[in-house]
Amino acid sequence: MSHPAALLAVAVALAALLAPGAGVPVGRQGSRHKLLLVSFDGFRWNYDQDVDTPNLDAMALDGVKARYMTPPFVTMTSPCHFTLVTGKYIENHGVVHNMFYNTSSKLKLPYHATLGVQRWWDNGSVPIWITAQRQVTLRAGSFFFPGGNVTYQGTAVTLSRKEGILHNYKDEAEWRANVDTVMRWFTQDGLDLVTLYFGEPDSTGHKFGPESPQRKAMVQQVDRTVGYLRDSIRRSGLERSLNLIITSDHGMTTVHKKAGDLVEFHKFPNFTFKDIEFELLDYGPNGMLLPKEGQLEKVYEVLKDAHPKLHVYKKEDFPKSFHYANHPRITPLLMYSDPGYVIHGRVNVQFNNGEHGFDNTDLDMKTIFRAVGPSFQRGLEVEPFESVHVYELLCKLLRIVPEANDGDPRALLPMLTPEDEGGPSTPSTTTHSGSAPLAGGCPALMTGLLVAAVLLAKVA
Structure with a gap:
C-alpha cells in the first residue's frame, strides 16, 4: 500500500471507530432491557388516596411515580391507548372514537367490534409493536391492548390476545392467569415488548360511580394484581432485565343523573x-x-x-x-x-353513574403513571406530564428509532438513571419543534479526521 493511501486508511479507520454507534446496528447500542406496559383502564390519578394500596406504594418507592398524567382529548379508551403506543395526538393518529362509524353508510359499530376493524386503526400511524419488530427484529406482544389485534401495513404483532365481547373484566383469577401468560411470553417465547390491558377499574367506575365502595374494592384488586405481577417478575428471573410501566388511559367522574338541567x-x-x-x-x-x-x-x-x-x-x-x-x-x-x-x-x-370523555384539563380525567426497573430511578416523584410523551420513553427504553410523533424525547428523561438518560440512544423523528440529539459520539471530530485524511493524502 502507498504512503498516502496508508494515511488515508488510518484516518478513515479512526473516524469509523469514533462514529456514533460504530459497528452497531440501529437501536442496538448498549444493553437493552425487556419492557412491559400495563394499562388499568379508567384508573383515576387519585384512586390510591382513599384506598390502601401497598403494592402501588412500594412500586413508587422502588421506582418513579408521576403526580398525575394528562391524557389526550377526547378522553376515551381506544383513542387514549393509541396515543400511548404512537406518541401522537388523536387528530394525528386518527382513532378518534371508541366506535367505528361511517357517515356515508351510517354504519356504527360498538367498542368491542371496532377492536377488530383494521381500517379503523391502520390509517397511517404505526404503533410501537410494529416499529420494534421492523427495526431490530424485536418480538412484541399485545394482551387485550386496544389496537393490538389488527395488522398495520401488512404486519401483525408477534403474539396477541383479543378480549371477547362478553369478557368478564372483574375475574381476579383470570387476571393472574393473564399475568402468567405474559411472563411465559417473555421467558419462553422470547418477547421483548408486551402491552397488557385490564378493563378495570373503568367498568366498575361506570356502573357504580368513582366514589362508590365497589370502585374502592376494585382498586384494591388492582393493587393485589400489581403485587402478583411484581412477584411474578421476580420469580421469572426478570427483575434486573425488565422495565415495568403501569398507567391508564383516562380518569372518571360522577354523572349528574338527576340534575334538573340534563x-x-x-x-x-x-x-x-x-x-x-x-x-x-x-x-x-x-x-x-x-x-x-x-x-x-x-x-x-x-x-x-x-x-x-x-x-x-x-x-x-x-x-x-x-x-x-x-x-x-x-x-x-x-x-x-x-x-x-x-x-x-x-x-x-x-x-352510567360514572363517565369519562370530558375535557382533559379537568382533574377527574387525569390518570396514573408508575415505573420501576433497571432503567428507572428509585423513589422519584415527577411533575405531571401529557401521555403523548410516553411513546418516546418507550422507544428509548427499547433503543429503537421512534416514528414521527408529537411527544418530546426530553420530557421524561429525568425518570431514567444517569446511564440510561445519557447513554447510547437513537435518532428521533419527532414532529414537534424541538429536535432530539443524534446518537452519542463526536461528529465534529469524525468530520475533522476525514478532512485531515484527505489533506494528508494530497500532500504526502
Missing part, C-alpha cells in the same frame, strides 16, 4: 333531527353531527347556545389546544359537555 337534544327548542344526515350522540359527553346539505349554519345557530353545559363548535373553530378536530373523520359539527353531564340524543339511554 343535556337532552330531543328537548332543544327549534332543533330537529330532520336536519341531520348523520349523528353520533349518546356516548358520554361527546357528540358529532353531519347536517344535511345546506343546513350547517341553521343547525349550528340553533345548537351553539342551546344549553349552558354544552359546547358546540364548527370543526374549524374547535379549540386547537385539544389537538382533536383536524382529521377527516371528524364531522362538521362536534361538541362536548361539562364534567358530570352526558349528551342525550333522541331519547335518554345513558344511565
Whole structure:
C-alpha cells in the first residue's frame, strides 16, 4: 500500500471507530432491557388516596411515580391507548372514537367490534409493536391492548390476545392467569415488548360511580394484581432485565343523573333531527353531527347556545389546544359537555353513574403513571406530564428509532438513571419543534479526521 493511501486508511479507520454507534446496528447500542406496559383502564390519578394500596406504594418507592398524567382529548379508551403506543395526538393518529362509524353508510359499530376493524386503526400511524419488530427484529406482544389485534401495513404483532365481547373484566383469577401468560411470553417465547390491558377499574367506575365502595374494592384488586405481577417478575428471573410501566388511559367522574338541567337534544327548542344526515350522540359527553346539505349554519345557530353545559363548535373553530378536530373523520359539527353531564340524543339511554370523555384539563380525567426497573430511578416523584410523551420513553427504553410523533424525547428523561438518560440512544423523528440529539459520539471530530485524511493524502 502507498504512503498516502496508508494515511488515508488510518484516518478513515479512526473516524469509523469514533462514529456514533460504530459497528452497531440501529437501536442496538448498549444493553437493552425487556419492557412491559400495563394499562388499568379508567384508573383515576387519585384512586390510591382513599384506598390502601401497598403494592402501588412500594412500586413508587422502588421506582418513579408521576403526580398525575394528562391524557389526550377526547378522553376515551381506544383513542387514549393509541396515543400511548404512537406518541401522537388523536387528530394525528386518527382513532378518534371508541366506535367505528361511517357517515356515508351510517354504519356504527360498538367498542368491542371496532377492536377488530383494521381500517379503523391502520390509517397511517404505526404503533410501537410494529416499529420494534421492523427495526431490530424485536418480538412484541399485545394482551387485550386496544389496537393490538389488527395488522398495520401488512404486519401483525408477534403474539396477541383479543378480549371477547362478553369478557368478564372483574375475574381476579383470570387476571393472574393473564399475568402468567405474559411472563411465559417473555421467558419462553422470547418477547421483548408486551402491552397488557385490564378493563378495570373503568367498568366498575361506570356502573357504580368513582366514589362508590365497589370502585374502592376494585382498586384494591388492582393493587393485589400489581403485587402478583411484581412477584411474578421476580420469580421469572426478570427483575434486573425488565422495565415495568403501569398507567391508564383516562380518569372518571360522577354523572349528574338527576340534575334538573340534563343535556337532552330531543328537548332543544327549534332543533330537529330532520336536519341531520348523520349523528353520533349518546356516548358520554361527546357528540358529532353531519347536517344535511345546506343546513350547517341553521343547525349550528340553533345548537351553539342551546344549553349552558354544552359546547358546540364548527370543526374549524374547535379549540386547537385539544389537538382533536383536524382529521377527516371528524364531522362538521362536534361538541362536548361539562364534567358530570352526558349528551342525550333522541331519547335518554345513558344511565352510567360514572363517565369519562370530558375535557382533559379537568382533574377527574387525569390518570396514573408508575415505573420501576433497571432503567428507572428509585423513589422519584415527577411533575405531571401529557401521555403523548410516553411513546418516546418507550422507544428509548427499547433503543429503537421512534416514528414521527408529537411527544418530546426530553420530557421524561429525568425518570431514567444517569446511564440510561445519557447513554447510547437513537435518532428521533419527532414532529414537534424541538429536535432530539443524534446518537452519542463526536461528529465534529469524525468530520475533522476525514478532512485531515484527505489533506494528508494530497500532500504526502
